[in-house]
Amino acid sequence: MGCFSPRLMGFSRATRDELARIIPERRCCRLAELAGLAYVDGNITPEGYDVVVGQAAAARTVYLLFKELYQPYMEIKVRHRARFNKHNLYMIRIPHQPQLETICNSLKGVQRRYVLGRWGRACCRRAFLRGVYLGRGSLTNPRKTYHLEIVFDSFQQAAVVQSCIETFSLNPGVVQRKNHVTLYLKDGSQISQFLNLLGGHTALLRLESVRVVKGMRNQVNRLVNCETANMDKTLEAALRQVENIRLIQEQVGLESLSLDLQEVATLRLEHPYASLRELGQALDPPLSKSGVNHRFRKLEGIAEELRDGGAKPSSDSTG
Numbered sequence: 001m002g003c004f005s006p007r008l009m010g011f012s013r014a015t016r017d018e019l020a021r022i023i024p025e026r027r028c029c030r031l032a033e034l035a036g037l038a039y040v041d042g043n044i045t046p047e048g049y050d051v052v053v054g055q056a057a058a059a060r061t062v063y064l065l066f067k068e069l070y071q072p073y074m075e076i077k078v079r080h081r082a083r084f085n086k087h088n089l090y091m092i093r094i095p096h097q098p099q100l101e102t103i104c105n106s107l108k109g110v111q112r113r114y115v116l117g118r119w120g121r122a123c124c125r126r127a128f129l130r131g132v133y134l135g136r137g138s139l140t141n142p143r144k145t146y147h148l149e150i151v152f153d154s155f156q157q158a159a160v161v162q163s164c165i166e167t168f169s170l171n172p173g174v175v176q177r178k179n180h181v182t183l184y185l186k187d188g189s190q191i192s193q194f195l196n197l198l199g200g201h202t203a204l205l206r207l208e209s210v211r212v213v214k215g216m217r218n219q220v221n222r223l224v225n226c227e228t229a230n231m232d233k234t235l236e237a238a239l240r241q242v243e244n245i246r247l248i249q250e251q252v253g254l255e256s257l258s259l260d261l262q263e264v265a266t267l268r269l270e271h272p273y274a275s276l277r278e279l280g281q282a283l284d285p286p287l288s289k290s291g292v293n294h295r296f297r298k299l300e301g302i303a304e305e306l307r308d309g310g311a312k313p314s315s316d317s318t319g
């Protein structure tokens with residue numbers, strides 16, 4: 001875990017850039033991600049099919065996904081957006097060509113399924129949401145406040161994406177503004193889970209580190225700068241433990257763990273910044289620091305297996 005330095009690059013942009021670098025392995029997910037981007041930023045025009053995005057990273061993703069899926073002939077245009085001085089608009093155009101209809105139909109097929117609430121595989125839903133987020137999402141620096149939002153042109157789009165997010169047990173709010181509809185998450189833990197779904201693991205860790213730091217009431221000022229956070233190996237280890245436990249929780253459930261591992265996992269989630277000694281003392285009967293550490297190593301092993309390919313954790317481990 002490196003230096004968390006949102007100062008070097010905007011938190012929102014760093015998150016988007018990280019997400020844009022993910023190109024899913026499966027074809028189904030690639031199509032779903034492109035369908036997500038096209039859902040919010042794509043249009044059939046007299047010239048063909050255009051996807052217009054406001055960020056270079058999103059444009060690159062659109063281009064790569066089209067290329068991987070269909071190898072179409074494409075045109076890319078960058079337009080300076082006079083109204084909002086700072087940003088450019090990027091247009092990826094698929095001009096008329098024999099496979100244009102196939103491309104449009106397969107994108108529409110995915111979108112129609114989601115509009116009808118036929119959600120299908122989780123891998124594809126995540127990719128779809130990543131596409132939507134790349135096109136329209138942003139994140140406030142969590143040091144200021146917890147706020148993630150996605151801006152839509154229509155209420156229907158917002159409602160579909162809201163329902164899709166709800167399939168992962170998250171509860172985004174939707175608010176209608178003058179010319180657009182905004183979907184938002186305001187809870188640190190929900191934002192963190194959402195980033196995890198999208199595959200933004202660096203963003204997630206950065207957010208978590210801020211959340212942990214925020215939780216350390218007496219040490220906030222000492223810990224907010226990078227050097228101190230880097231020096232604090234205990235904090236890094238704790239974050240790693242939380243990450244492992246979340247992974248296990250999400251993929252196989254904490255119930256799949258032996259009772260003693262469950263106990264220490266639950267305790268860690270409740271006290272993400274407690275030291276091993278403090279955790280040990282909170283157990284009944286109390287456990288030594290090295291005993292607690294031993295359990296975290298086992299959790300680490302299980303999480304590693306899951307990362308490597310989803311082997312089931314052995315349920316016979318003992319503390």
Ligand SMILES: [Zn+2]
Nearest residue numbers: 028029123124
């Ligand atoms: Zn998939």
